[in-house]
Amino acid sequence: MKKKLFITRKFPAQIVEPLREYYDISQWDEEEMVIPRDKLLAAVADCEVLWVTLADQVNEELLSHAPNLKLVTNLAVGYNNIDVQALRKRGVMATNTPGVLTNTTADLVMGLLLATARRIPESERYLREGKWKSWYPMQLVGKDVSGATIGIIGMGRIGQAVARRAKGFDMKVLYNNRRRRHEAEEMYGFQYASLEELLKQSDFVVIMTPYNNDTEGLIGAEELALMKDDAVIINASRGGIIDELALYDTLKEGKLWAAGLDVFEQEPIAMDHPLLTLSNVVALPHIGSASLETRTAMLMLNVKELTAYGQGKAVTNRID
Numbered sequence: 159m160k161k162k163l164f165i166t167r168k169f170p171a172q173i174v175e176p177l178r179e180y181y182d183i184s185q186w187d188e189e190e191m192v193i194p195r196d197k198l199l200a201a202v203a204d205c206e207v208l209w210v211t212l213a214d215q216v217n218e219e220l221l222s223h224a225p226n227l228k229l230v231t232n233l234a235v236g237y238n239n240i241d242v243q244a245l246r247k248r249g250v251m252a253t254n255t256p257g258v259l260t261n262t263t264a265d266l267v268m269g270l271l272l273a274t275a276r277r278i279p280e281s282e283r284y285l286r287e288g289k290w291k292s293w294y295p296m297q298l299v300g301k302d303v304s305g306a307t308i309g310i311i312g313m314g315r316i317g318q319a320v321a322r323r324a325k326g327f328d329m330k331v332l333y334n335n336r337r338r339r340h341e342a343e344e345m346y347g348f349q350y351a352s353l354e355e356l357l358k359q360s361d362f363v364v365i366m367t368p369y370n371n372d373t374e375g376l377i378g379a380e381e382l383a384l385m386k387d388d389a390v391i392i393n394a395s396r397g398g399i400i401d402e403l404a405l406y407d408t409l410k411e412g413k414l415w416a417a418g419l420d421v422f423e424q425e426p427i428a429m430d431h432p433l434l435t436l437s438n439v440v441a442l443p444h445i446g447s448a449s450l451e452t453r454t455a456m457l458m459l460n461v462k463e464l465t466a467y468g469q470g471k472a473v474t475n476r477i478d
């Protein structure tokens with residue numbers, strides 16, 4: 159008998175179909191909308207394998223409804239949506255998608271850096287709104303990225319890919335990480351700094367840590383106050399790492415140049431969120447890894463794990 163697999167979103171048919179060799183598959187039939195929780199809890203009742211997106215919470219509640227569950231595959235590298243302890247307790251395995259999205263996400267971070275520093279979205283709105291009357295010296299002036307100091311908090315796969323790109327802009331690279339990256343320091347001249355020094359010295363601060371109990375609220379009012387008044391903060395990791403209301407207050411008081419945000423505490427962000435009233439906030443709908451090549455690679459990495467499990471082989475990229 160085939161194993162039961164439930165997929166929490168409508169994924170492309172050509173990706174899912176080959177898995178039918180091993181699985182009896184059911185899936186939520188919406189591409190855009192998250193499956194309602196009650197439907198998900200009912201759907202997992204008899205499934206052995208669950209394929210989720212980062213919008214699905216895999217927690218004690220879900221596990222208590224899924225007595226046969228053995229494997230969860232997460233279509234994301236970040237796995238803050240998964241309660242790893244609860245999984246471990248029940249002997250359920252989980253996998254994620256490290257590596258395949260590193261460059262694409264680092265590219266987006268550079269996009270946010272340029273967009274905030276050079277006021278690109280604001281300038282585009284200005285043109286489309288018919289405000290462009292002439293060229294004048296101080297029109298929509300921004301700040302230079304080239305030669306500036308970037309401070310990267312979380313020097314993992316993506317953090318290091320951002321740092322390498324920053325070198326291409328002749329930036330000085332400071333970083334803070336759980337452990338020193340001696341090899342990268344020697345090879346590229348990246349400099350380790352305490353969080354406090356990094357915040358004080360950087361023109362651009364980029365957050366690339368995972369989201370967990372240690373990093374929740376890592377950047378609050380006190381940390382923002384350490385930053386230069388004309389600095390930019392970029393968050394492409396997870397929303398809860400920055401205190402959004404503290405960020406709003408800091409920007410509103412003119413104590414920061416701008417913020418570039420791909421992620422939010424609540425996703426989608428509420429349209430009346432105060433951050434969205436500020437013209438120096440560039441806000442994106444969590445598109446860090448959203449290139450066709452990379453989203454396909456993420457799906458295919460999950461497929462590889464599901465195929466291995468279906469064939470009775472070991473899965474890799476385990477997060478449990």
Ligand SMILES: NC(=O)C1=CN([C@@H]2O[C@H](COP(=O)(O)OP(=O)(O)OC[C@H]3O[C@@H](n4cnc5c(N)ncnc54)[C@H](O)[C@@H]3O)[C@@H](O)[C@H]2O)C=CC1
Nearest residue numbers: 236263312313314315316334335336367368394395446447
């Ligand atoms: N916006 C988007 O679409 C995307 C967002 N992400 C987010 O980026 C995160 C990072 O991804 P990777 O670079 O692949 O992970 P990684 O595990 O390679 O890197 C994370 C780094 O953060 C460091 N770190 C952890 N806690 C820290 C702390 N308190 N202070 C300083 N450093 C700390 C770790 O030592 C590690 O070097 C993911 O967990 C995910 O939340 C990832 C991909 C796309």
Ligand SMILES: O=C(O)C(=O)CO
Nearest residue numbers: 233234235236259447
């Ligand atoms: O992989 C992740 O963690 C994302 O946020 C989306 O790619």
